[in-house]
Amino acid sequence: xxxxxxxAKKAGVSAATVSRVMNGGSVSRETTKRxxxxxxxxxxxxxxxxxxxxxxxxxxxxxxxxxxxxxFFTSMARGVEDVAQAAGYSVVLCxxxxxxDKESHYLDIALSENMAGVILAAAGDHSDxxxxxxxxxxxxxxxxxxxxxxxxxxxxxxxxxxxxATKALIKAGFTRIAxxxxxxxxxTAQLRAExxxxxxxxxxLHDGIDAYLRHADFRVxxxxxxxxxxxxxxxxPDAVFVANNLMSVGALQVxxxxxxxxxxxxxxxxxxxxxxxxxxxGIAVVHLPARELGVTAANxxxxxxxxxxxxxxxxxxxxxxxERATSVEKKH
Amino acid sequence: xxxxxxxAKKAGVSAATVSRVMNGGSVSRETTKRxxxxxxxxxxxxxxxxxxxxxxxxxxxxxxxxxxxxxFFTSMARGVEDVAQAAGYSVVLCxxxxxxDKESHYLDIALSENMAGVILAAAGDHSDxxxxxxxxxxxxxxxxxxxxxxxxxxxxxxxxxxxxATKALIKAGFTRIAxxxxxxxxxTAQLRAExxxxxxxxxxLHDGIDAYLRHADFRVxxxxxxxxxxxxxxxxPDAVFVANNLMSVGALQVxxxxxxxxxxxxxxxxxxxxxxxxxxxGIAVVHLPARELGVTAANxxxxxxxxxxxxxxxxxxxxxxxERATSVEKKH
DNA sequence: CTGAAAGCGCTAACAC
DNA sequence: GTGTTAGCGCTTTCAG
Numbered sequence: 001x002x003x004x005x006x007x008a009k010k011a012g013v014s015a016a017t018v019s020r021v022m023n024g025g026s027v028s029r030e031t032t033k034r035x036x037x038x039x040x041x042x043x044x045x046x047x048x049x050x051x052x053x054x055x056x057x058x059x060x061x062x063x064x065x066x067x068x069x070x071x072f073f074t075s076m077a078r079g080v081e082d083v084a085q086a087a088g089y090s091v092v093l094c095x096x097x098x099x100x101d102k103e104s105h106y107l108d109i110a111l112s113e114n115m116a117g118v119i120l121a122a123a124g125d126h127s128d129x130x131x132x133x134x135x136x137x138x139x140x141x142x143x144x145x146x147x148x149x150x151x152x153x154x155x156x157x158x159x160x161x162x163x164x165a166t167k168a169l170i171k172a173g174f175t176r177i178a179x180x181x182x183x184x185x186x187x188t189a190q191l192r193a194e195x196x197x198x199x200x201x202x203x204x205l206h207d208g209i210d211a212y213l214r215h216a217d218f219r220v221x222x223x224x225x226x227x228x229x230x231x232x233x234x235x236x237p238d239a240v241f242v243a244n245n246l247m248s249v250g251a252l253q254v255x256x257x258x259x260x261x262x263x264x265x266x267x268x269x270x271x272x273x274x275x276x277x278x279x280x281x282g283i284a285v286v287h288l289p290a291r292e293l294g295v296t297a298a299n300x301x302x303x304x305x306x307x308x309x310x311x312x313x314x315x316x317x318x319x320x321x322x323e324r325a326t327s328v329e330k331k332h
Numbered sequence: 333x334x335x336x337x338x339x340a341k342k343a344g345v346s347a348a349t350v351s352r353v354m355n356g357g358s359v360s361r362e363t364t365k366r367x368x369x370x371x372x373x374x375x376x377x378x379x380x381x382x383x384x385x386x387x388x389x390x391x392x393x394x395x396x397x398x399x400x401x402x403x404f405f406t407s408m409a410r411g412v413e414d415v416a417q418a419a420g421y422s423v424v425l426c427x428x429x430x431x432x433d434k435e436s437h438y439l440d441i442a443l444s445e446n447m448a449g450v451i452l453a454a455a456g457d458h459s460d461x462x463x464x465x466x467x468x469x470x471x472x473x474x475x476x477x478x479x480x481x482x483x484x485x486x487x488x489x490x491x492x493x494x495x496x497a498t499k500a501l502i503k504a505g506f507t508r509i510a511x512x513x514x515x516x517x518x519x520t521a522q523l524r525a526e527x528x529x530x531x532x533x534x535x536x537l538h539d540g541i542d543a544y545l546r547h548a549d550f551r552v553x554x555x556x557x558x559x560x561x562x563x564x565x566x567x568x569p570d571a572v573f574v575a576n577n578l579m580s581v582g583a584l585q586v587x588x589x590x591x592x593x594x595x596x597x598x599x600x601x602x603x604x605x606x607x608x609x610x611x612x613x614g615i616a617v618v619h620l621p622a623r624e625l626g627v628t629a630a631n632x633x634x635x636x637x638x639x640x641x642x643x644x645x646x647x648x649x650x651x652x653x654x655e656r657a658t659s660v661e662k663k664h
Numbered sequence: 665c666t667g668a669a670a671g672c673g674c675t676a677a678c679a680c
Numbered sequence: 681g682t683g684t685t686a687g688c689g690c691t692t693t694c695a696g
Contacts (some may be wrong), residue, residue, distance in 0.1 A: 001467055004671055015684045028681060045463065048444040049385045050673035053688050056381075058440075068409055068425070071607075076399045081427060085434075090441060093400070093426035095413060102417075109392075109422060112380040131377065134334050220607070251666055252609040275403075275552070275606045277584040335689055346667045351691055360665060382689030383670050 002042040007122025011038035022046055052114050059089050061301060062110040062118040064103060067218070068095040071274040072245055072290050074123065076142065079294025080119055085246035087302050091117060098183070100124045111135060119294075119300045122147070124185050138304030142297040144187050144240040145314070152300045154293055158188050158270075161286040161319050162195020165268035166241050168284040168323040170203050174239035174266045177205065180226040180251060181243035185286070189215070192243040192270050212237055216247055231258065239266030245274055252278075284323045292317055334374040343370035346507070354378055356527065384446050387531045391421050393449040393633060394442040396435060400427040403606040404577055404622050405453065411645070412451055419634050421448060430515070430550070432456040443467060444623030449633045451626075454479070456517050461509035470636030474629040476519050477646070484632045486625055486647040490520050490602075493618040493651050494527020497600035498573050500616040502535045506598045509537065510544035512558040512583060513575035518549025524575040524602050543557040545568055547581055555582025577606055584615075591622065623648055 004022075008015045011034045020027050021035040038044075052058045063080050065073040072087030081091045092115075094106040102124040110118045111131050117138040120127065125147045132139050133149065141153040162179075168295055169177050179196040193213065200206045202244030214229060223242060227250065242248040248269035255261050262282025270286045296315055336354075336535045342348045343366040352359045353367040366590075384390045395412050397405040413423045424447075426438035435455040442450045443463050449470040452459065457479045464471050465481065473485040494511075501509050509529040514521030525545065546561060548554030555574060558583065562569055574580040580601035587593050594614025602618045626648055 004675095005673080015673090016675075016684080017682060020682085023675080026681065031681080043463070045440060045444050047385075047446075047673050048441065049388075049446045050379065050688090051675075053379075053381045053672090053690090054384050054674045054676085056688070068400075069406045071401065071403070074406060076401055078429070092426065092437070094422075094424065095409070106422070108377060112377050114379075114381045131375075154401065168424075210479065246607070249607045249609060256609055256611060273607070273609075275578070275581045276609070277581060277588055278606075278610055279588060336691095337689080347689090348668080348691080349666060355691080358665065379689050382672090383691075385674090385688085386690045386692085387674070486666085549675085 001047075002044045004044075004046065006042055007035065007038045007044050008190060010042060011035045057114050057116055060113075060115045061089050061091055061298075061305075062094055062106065062115050062251070063091050064094045064106050064110075064118060064120045066096050066098045066103075066121055066123045068093065070218075070246055072271055072288065073143075074175040076121075076294035076297075077086060078300045079291035079296075081294075083295050083302070096123045098123050098186075100126060104128060104252035107132065111137065117305050118193075119297045119301055125187060138301055140297050140301045140304070142293055147187075150312050152304065152312050152314070153298075154296045154300065154317065155286055156293070156317050156319045158191035159195040159198070161270055161288075161321070162192035162241065162243065163199045163272055164195075164321045165284055166196045166199035167203075168268045168321060169239045169241065169268050170199065170205065172239075172263075172266055172284075172325075175205055176212065176235065176237045176239070177239035177266070178214070178230050178240040179243065180214045180216055180230070180240060180247055182216065182218040184215055186218070189218070189243060196241050196243075203272050218244050218246060220246050220250040220253075223247030224254050225250075227251040227254040231260075237265070239268070241268045241270070243270045245269060245271035248273055252283075284321060286319050286321045288319050289317050334376045336376075336378065338374055339367065339370045339376050342374060374658070389446050389448055391442060392445075392447045393421050393423055393630075394426055394438065394447050395423050396426045396428060396438050396442075396450060396452045396456045398428050398430045398435075398453055400425065402576075402578055404603055404620065405475075406601055406625035408453075408629075411623035412630045413626075415630040415634070416626050421634070428455045430455050430518075432458060439464065443469065449637050451629045451633055452478075457519060465585045470519035472629050472633045474625055479519075482644050484629075484636065484644050484646070486632065486649065487520075488620055488625070488649050488651045489532070490523035491527040493602055493620075493653070494524035494573065494575065495531045496527075496617050496653045497616055498528045498531035498601055499535075499657075500564045500653060501552045501573060501598045501600050502531065502537065503655075504571075504595075504598055504616075507537055508544065508545070508561050508567065508569045508571070509598070510569035510572040511575065512546045512548055512555060512562070512572060512579055514548065514550040514579075516547055518550070521550070521575060528573050528575075550576050550578060550631075552578050552582040552585075555579030555588050556647070557582075559583040559586040563592075569597070573580075573600045573602070575602045577603035580605055584610075587647060595640075616653060618651050618653045620651050621649050 004015045004018045006016045018035050056164045079278050084091045096103040100123050119140050119142055121143040129139050139151050145153050181193040200209055214226040216226045242251050268284040271288050336347045336350045340350045350367050353364050417422045428435040432455050451472050451474055453475040461471050461481045471483050477485050513525040546558040548558045574583050600616040603620050
């Protein structure tokens with residue numbers, strides 16, 4: 001690996017000049033060429049490690065997500081990536097596996113590696129951003145709001161979405177509508193379940209409603225378990241609102257396997273069914289703008305990186321629901 | 333941000349001693365405690381950026397994959413991550429979007445950031461690893477073999493899998509079996525198609541076979557387009573072998589939509605259908621050990637990082653096919 | 665067991 | 681327009 005000094009010597013200039021050539025300082029046409037040639041010959045690549053130490057920052061942004069196997073987050077990641085790339089930044093993805101310890105480890109890294117900023121879909125409600133904030137590294141929260149830190153955030157309307165999904169089932173004639181939501185300590189899980197509850201209350205269907213609420217892990221297996229559990233009740237639900245895409249897949253697998261596929265039992269999913277091949281009869285879907293979430297978050301972050309100092313903003317993106325009249329009709 | 337000098341001063345020792353405490357050098361019990369306390373009080377986090385520059389290496393491994401939205405790769409990523417974490421390494425994911433330029437950019441970064449090593453699922457057949465190799469950074473190829481570089485690799489049996497999938501369709505009575513494979517310049521795409529071709533030839537079904545071959549992009553849309561294209565032929569195929577998971581989803585979507593779902597038209601997929609909710613009637617699946625691919629690659633890489641110098645190895649993992657007798661039977 | 669000093673490769677003042 | 685110099689924060693001989 002050749003250094004900036006090797007290039008300088010070969011080109012007969014100082015290291016500073018080489019640095020200027022590489023970073024667009026003012027250098028005469030002729031020396032520029034000499035330096036370029038020398039660099040070429042030595043196949044010189046500047047050490048980012050050194051640059052980073054010197055300038056105390058790098059063109060890398062960390063995207064910290066709870067589940068890399070969830071298409072919702074990968075789609076979001078693509079959004080982030082596309083705008084970051086366009087602005088000359090690289091994105092590194094960190095998977096926390098919904099584990100606050102892993103998350104905190106990755107946040108430490110982002111900090112001590114002098115990354116330009118971080119986009120965070122928090123694993124819990126106790127993320128410690130104090131280090132990053134103290135060093136004035138911008139952080140923007142995505143999907144899940146920040147807790148106790150005054151930072152930019154971009155989310156969807158979780159409560160509203162939970163409500164619309166549930167209402168679609170109610171409108172289709174279902175009455176015993178269960179809810180399968182995520183972990184207790186995850187904000188989005190709580191809000192979506194609240195949306196469900198409010199809709200049920202508003203429709204006067206809230207008798208013994210708590211028996212129909214399940215907390216699972218936002219993963220396929222969790223959805224399966226919860227669905228099986230619900231179906232084994234003495235009075236099983238006739239429809240279910242599932243609070244994320246993966247658990248909906250799990251629930252559907254169980255229903256299909258038992259010959260209870262929608263519309264035999266109604267299903268409303270918060271989040272698109274990934275890679276679905278079935279015609280969505282009897283299924284209502286709250287579509288989430290996953291990619292846009294990423295795009296928006298990345299834009300906010302870039303603004304902050306570029307010195308924007310305005311008060312922190314929260315952007316709520318619209319989610320639209322698909323409820324074809326024929327598709328969620330209750331079968332009699 | 334406090335530095336090692338701040339801690340040193342507060343503890344009344346030299347920076348060297350602090351460094352020793354942080355990295356396990358031999359320091360007296362008592363000074364160790366003083367240093368620890370001081371570090372605690374100052375909430376000191378060592379700068380990885382500086383450490384990295386000094387030791388010319390870091391505990392980070394880069395995982396470079398072509399499509400972060402493909403569950404096959406994310407599953408592989410989980411495998412890599414799990415073993416890396418256990419060994420004290422962090423993984424950063426780089427998405428190349430099947431674009432050799434992006435790939436080369438990320439490889440440059442891995443190099444100039446002094447990462448410990450890289451696991452690469454190449455975007456094409458011209459990846460330039462010379463920089464990394466010159467600096468003795470270990471690279472292991474995964475899923476797709478290396479081209480022109482003598483490095484460790486872990487793959488599956490692509491040709492064999494293509495063959496078994498096709499044979500399953502033949503055995504089920506299909507005769508005009510099309511093949512939808514990936515981009516021309518991607519090795520796995522070629523090999524899987526070859527497996528198909530050989531099986532067809534062996535069965536004497538190779539008349540005009542080339543008309544039934546399609547190259548697409550390994551993505552859902554590509555699978556849809558190819559399937560539509562095939563169905564619009566004057567003599568459409570009665571079955572199709574699709575060379576990856578995502579394109580199979582696309583093909584299935586088209587078939588379901590047209591009322592031609594398997595077993596009306598036979599389908600064999602190289603790679604599991606992600607998040608599938610349908611009972612796989614009439615579908616043969618070559619199961620790929622995605623996670624194991626990642627685990628194996630990570631283990632290989634860690635060995636190299638730890639100084640293993642043995643000649644390079646290629647490991648081929650088994651893929652097993654699911655072909656329930658009833659499930660791929662041709663309907664008459 | 666501990667400290668002094670050099671240096672990883674680069675950039676940013678400051679001179680000329 | 682170009683060179684000199686002084687670090688960024690850490691680790692690592694080499695002395696003591």
